[in-house]
Amino acid sequence: MSAILLLLLLVPAAGLLALYAAPAALAARIGTAAGTVTFVLSLVLLPLFDYSKGASFQGQIDLSWISALDLHFHLGIDGVSLPLLLLTTLLTALCLFYAQRTSAGGDRARPFTALLLALEIGMVGTFEALDLLLFFVFFELVLIPMYGLISHWGSDAANGGATRQQAATKFILYTLLGSALMLLGFLVIHAKTGTFDMVTLQAEHGLGMTRAAQGLAFVLVGIGFGIKTPMWPLHTWLPDAHTSAPTVGSVLLAGVLLKMGTYGFIRVGAGMIPAGLHQYAIALGALGVVGIVYGSLACVAQIREGGDLKRLIAYSSVGHMGFTLLGIATMTQIGLDAALFASVAHGLITGLLFFLVGGLKTRYGTTDLYALGRGLYGRARRFGALLVFTAIASLGLPGLAGFWGELFALIGADRPAPGLNVTVFHLYMAVAGLGMVLTAAYLLLVVRRVCMGELTEPCLGDYDLKPYELASWLPLAGLTLLAGLWPAVVLAVADPAVNHVIGTVTAIGARR
Amino acid sequence: MNTLAFASLLLPAFGSAVTFAGGRDLRHVKFWSTAPIALALVGTILVAISHGTGGTSTETYTIGTAGEFHIEIGTRVSGLAALTAVLVAAVALCVQSYSTSYLGGEPRYASYAALISLFTAAMLTVVYAADLIVLLIGWEVMGACSYFLIGHYWEREIARAASIKAFLMTVAGDVPFLFGLIALGVQAGSFQVHDVIASADGNALSHPGWIAALLLCGVLGKSAQFPLHSWLPDAMAGPTPISALIHAATMVAAGIYLVALLYPVFVLAPDVLVVMAVIAAITMLGAALCALAQTDVKRILAYSTVSQLAYMLGGLAVNGRSQAVYLLIVHGFFKALLFLAAGVVIHRVGSNELSRMGGLRFRMPVAYTTMTIGLLALAGVPPLSGFFGKEAVLGAAYNATGEFAVPGRIVLVAGLITAGVTAAYALRLWLGMFHGPFPDAPHEHEERIEAPQTELIPLVLLAIPAALLGVVALFGNGFSQVVGGASGESGSLLGAFAVDLWPGGMTTLLSLLFVLGGAGLVYLFWRRDPKADPAVPLLGSLRGLLLDGFRFDALIGLAVVRPVRAAAKLVAFLDENVVDAYVRGSGVGARGLGTVLRRLQTGSVQFYLTCLFLGVLVMAAVYAYVGTVS
Structure with a gap:
């Protein structure tokens, strides 16, 4: 198994080298091949993974890398990282395939594909790393390719929004600032415990660190992960970045990059410095639910003349990721299940939404809600049906993937961990509930605007789903349905692992 | 038996998937939209027979474990579930076969039929659910199907608005x-219906009033009760068979079903029962008055549904669980009949407006006969089923004692008055559609414009239970025992409070007087001028207000829609100008810092060393701070 974990990093790297060794015309194909091989390799993990020991780290490799910095090349996965890892390889493979047919065609295929593969290395590494410094390295590695994608392949927002260069700069400055604070937080942890080893740190659940030190460390790493998640009010890089990014960039940004924030909160926040999380849980929950309502209101505001569909979906991420924060803030097993489930579901659903908007853009050359034309049900009925399916999934319809995360977060909030104020969390439930209604409102308004309505003038873009679109989109739709009807596909792996992560949190609450 | 029930709910889902996948081939759609539901109907009937009387049986499989909670699919068959499932499958089958000709020629027929099948599966999921979360899945999927079907004619503004509103x-x-379900599950430690009911029986719930109130909100929305009622009349923008299935017979009854299912929880909260009674009273009377004023046939029937559902809710508020369930079932049959018959008429006449109809009794004899049966049942005329249903509820209100006495009086008074109004609008509808002068053609005997057989057979099939289900009342407390007595199927209490459905003397006499009075008034006004609408002189200046549904939508617009729009604008402004301002500010700051740094690049090694030193000092200070806080 460790060999596969290593290969998941090496195959994209090999693809990267092959890109420049082979003729440029083959670049996109090499990319697709590397992405597919990586995905298939990651699927092999499924039978190899020992589900009875989902809580422990499996397939570990531990090599000392730079002993002066106490940096180890330490990889391994457990039930928390496995679903996110699979999500990453799946989305990247689909993106590479989709890009081969769209943006990566042409003379700039080589750098574009190279950036995507570099991105994959960073993302996979983040979820595999078991050493805090190594985690940091991979976490940072992701930023640069994404910067390149936005600044070179992005588009300038219409209606006087940010240019792609501005959006890219904002993205990199913002997230770099977060990472710097996060690193400082890791240093605090190291200063107190003397190790960067995530296995040890998680097993000890912050033992040996005082409450105050854990609190300080949590604030530092919390800001870093909060920016990534994104947590209100640290979200403002997101709408610009999404609006400007090319389709596959948006898909990976929403589908994977945001999950690195959630993953960090679960792994580092809840697992290693639980007392720190405990001190700030009320604040974290508050920011989460404010984000839910704020994000959905911002979406409602986009439904106007000149409103941008891509920007709307970006804001919807703020709302959806608010549920993951609420789940984590409850510090319960089911709350962390919620965060993980909501992350996977958001990756599938919002990834698909960005793909669909990309499809609309290829067809009609715009993402302006009022310029797209109406009556998509009539102009391209399969496309319209898929769009409405995704919208319904995104609003959290029970029976589809988006529901479980919200449900579990609310169950967690109904009875949060000992020591957390129950009344406050009940208030959070009410606020989150308001957000759920608003979420339904803006998604259905989008459907009404785009899918329904009298047919506008027929135009060149009125063609239904193409085979390559079906191939890259249907897996996401299928998994959305599967995870919705049979939540065990995520929970069977995640639940025991999450239980181990949260382990003694209840004990911490009781110790106070 | 549980396996059979599970198969019955999977069959329509399977049919839906096949219909979706099959494209627009008409024969394929017709077969796969009807055959699986027919099988499901057979299945539900067999389940009801083998279940017999009393008790429950549960069989589940875990589909996911999160923390201490298991999500279980599977079925829980009780008397209540078994009977309701038969109603659902029967009405769904009638609607699907009716639709084969009613909408068969339309290009969107395939997706329409598939959605109806999916809806049927979802409703059966609600009915047979053994787990509250699975129940919720069915509950919401039904809502989504309803949304799509109301928006079936999506090029019409009215349908778009109605679908999103619903x-x-x-x-x-x-x-x-x-939230109510979550509170129940967390307190019971499980989302299994069985465990939840057991913990309510054992009085192990804290704050049952809150839980019941939260649950009631969902019931009001689904069953279109005040103040969440106004989506149902608008939902008539969908095709008529949909109104029959979803917006009259089954989905809107799901709210009532849920209260009946979790009745032990509601019984723990007497205050909520009073609220329930008040809401039922407001809704039944208000909706009946609106029905009297409407001129659109489907809107009359829609308001009538709202009013009848309020009867059921009222029955539940006064400890009349069996009576409410009985009314639910008979109403399902006669209201589906009314909608389908009205659909036949609307299709041939080409308009929903009552003023465009008249004198159709000779031209459409089957629609006329069946609709007469349906309207008599609705008006509560003996010996049709609706009479027994209504009398059962009124009797329960009359006999309510103890903590149910207050709601009992509220429901009784409102119910009696509503009985009069109901008879009035039923008669007005009947006279307006089938009697009086024919609006366009003078030769009313000339040609029949009867609908095809596929549409008429469901009418006849539905007319039979609509007319005869009153026979259940002959069995005394038999029905009550099947659906689990007053407190529901809680095992130990089974059959302890079985109640008689036979109408009581006093309430029957009074309600018949009200029926005669209401109908008589309409008849008198109609006699004076058969061409005019009897509601105009009858309601006078109130008519405008009632036509508008008490201007309730304007109120919603003012109280909800406008504040949300304003808040959205505020957020958009804040996000552009405040939250993002400090970010852009820091961007400017960074550029300024860059300028400073350029100036600092003096090449002076001494200067660099100073900076390095300062940096080390800052880092040391951070470490020192970390040291002190420990």
């Missing part, structure tokens, strides 16, 4: 409902 209004109720 979904949002029910979701507004469903969110508190979800």
Whole structure:
């Protein structure tokens, strides 16, 4: 198994080298091949993974890398990282395939594909790393390719929004600032415990660190992960970045990059410095639910003349990721299940939404809600049906993937961990509930605007789903349905692992 | 038996998937939209027979474990579930076969039929659910199907607005409902219906009043009760068979079904029962008055549904669980009949407006006969089923004692008056559609414009239970025992409070007087001028207000829609100008810092060393701070 974990990093790297060794015309194909091989390799993990020991780290490799910095090349996965890892390889493979047919065609295929593969290395590494410094390295590695994608392949927002260069700069400055604070937080942890080893740190659940030190460390790493998640009010890089990014960039940004924030909160926040999380849980929950309502209101505001569909979906991420924060803030097993489930579901659903908007853009050359034309049900009925399916999934319809995360977060909030104020969390439930209604409102308004309505003038873009679109989109739709009807596909792996992560949190609450 | 029930709910889902996949081939769609539901109907009937009387049986499989909670699919068959499932499958089959000719020629027929099948599966999921979360899945999928079907004619503005309104209004109720379910599950330690009912029976719930109130919100949304009622009349923008299935017979009854299912929880909260009674009273009378004023046939029937559902809710508020369930079932049959018959008429006449109809009794004899049966049942004329249903509820209100006495009086008074209004609008509808002068053609005997057989057979099939289900009342407390007595199927209490459905003397006499009075008034006004609408002189200046549904939508617009729009604008402004301002500010700051740094690049090694030193000092200070806080 460790060999596969290593290969998941090496195959994209090999693809990267092959890109420049082979003729440029083959670049996109090499990319697709590397992405597919990586995905298939990651699927092999499924039978190899020992589900009875989902809580422990499996397939570990531990090599000392730079002993002066106490940096180890330490990889391994457990039930928390496995679903996110699979999500990453799946989305990247689909993106590479989709890009081969769209943006990566042409003379700039080589750098574009190279950036995507570099991105994959960073993302996979983040979820595999078991050493805090190594985690940091991979976490940072992701930023640069994404910067390149936005600044070179992005588009300038219409209606006087940010240019792609501005959006890219904002993205990199913002997230770099977060990472710097996060690193400082890791240093605090190291200063107190003397190790960067995530296995040890998680097993000890912050033992040996005082409450105050854990609190300080949590604030530092919390800001870093909060920016990534994104947590209100640290979200403002997101709408610009999404609006400007090319389709596959948006898909990976929403589908994977945001999950690195959630993953960090679960792994580092809840697992290693639980007392720190405990001190700030009320604040974290508050920011989460404010984000839910704020994000959905911002979406409602986009439904106007000149409103941008891509920007709307970006804001919807703020709302959806608010549920993951609420789940984590409850510090319960089911709350962390919620965060993980909501992350996977958001990756599938919002990834698909960005793909669909990309499809609309290829067809009609715009993402302006009022310029797209109406009556998509009539102009391209399969496309319209898929769009409405995704919208319904995104609003959290029970029976589809988006529901479980919200449900579990609310169950967690109904009875949060000992020591957390129950009344406050009940208030959070009410606020989150308001957000759920608003979420339904803006998604259905989008459907009404785009899918329904009298047919506008027929135009060149009125063609239904193409085979390559079906191939890259249907897996996401299928998994959305599967995870919705049979939540065990995520929970069977995640639940025991999450239980181990949260382990003694209840004990911490009781110790106070 | 549980396996059979599970198969019955999977069959329509399977049919839906095949219909979706099959494209627009008409024969394929017709077969796969009807055959699986026919099988499901057979299945539900067999389940009901083998279940017999009393008790429950549960069989589940875990589909996911999160923390201490297991999500279980599977079925829980009780008397209540078994009977309701038969109603659902029967009405769904009638509607699907009716639709084969009613909408068969339309290009969107395939997706329409598939959605009806999916809806049927979802409703059967609600009915047979053994787990509250699975129940919720069915509950919401039904809502989504309803949304799509109301928006079936999506090129019409009225349908677009109605579809989104229906979904949002029910979701507004469903969110508190979800909280109620969560509170139940967390307190019972399990989302299994069985465990939840057991913990309510054992009085192990804290704050049952809150839980019942939260659950009630969802019921009000789904069953279109005040103040979440106004989506249902608008939902008539969908095709008529949909109105029959979803917006009259089954989905809107799901709210009532849920209260009956979790009745032990509601019994623990007497205050909520009073609220329930008040809401039922307001809704039944208000909706009946609106029905009297409407001129659109489907809107009359829609308001009538709202009013009848309020009867059921009222029955539940006064400890009349069996009576409410009985009314639910008979109403399902006669209201589906009314809608389908009205659909036949609307299709041939080409308009929903009552003023465009008249004198159709000779031209459409089957529609006339069946609709007469349906309207007599609706008006509560003996010996049709509706009479027994209504009398059972009124009797329960009359006999309510103890903590149910207050709601009992409220429901009784409102119910009697509503009985009069109901008879009035039923008669007005009947006279307006089938009697009086024919609006366009003078030769009313000339040609028959009867619908095809596929549409008429369901009418006849539905007319039989609509007319004869009153026979159940002959069995005394038999029905009550099947659906589990007053407190529901809680095992130990089974059959302890079985109640008689036979109408009581006093209430029957009074309600018949009201029926005669209401109908008589309409008849007198109609006699004076058969061409005019009897509601105009009858309601006078109130008519405008009632036509508008008490201007309730304007109120919603003012109280909800406008504040949300304003808040959205505020957020958009804040996000552009305040939250993002400090970010852009820091961007400017960074550029300024860059300028400073350029100036600092003096090449002076001494200067660099100073900076390095300062940096080390800062880092040391951070470490020192970390040291001190420990």
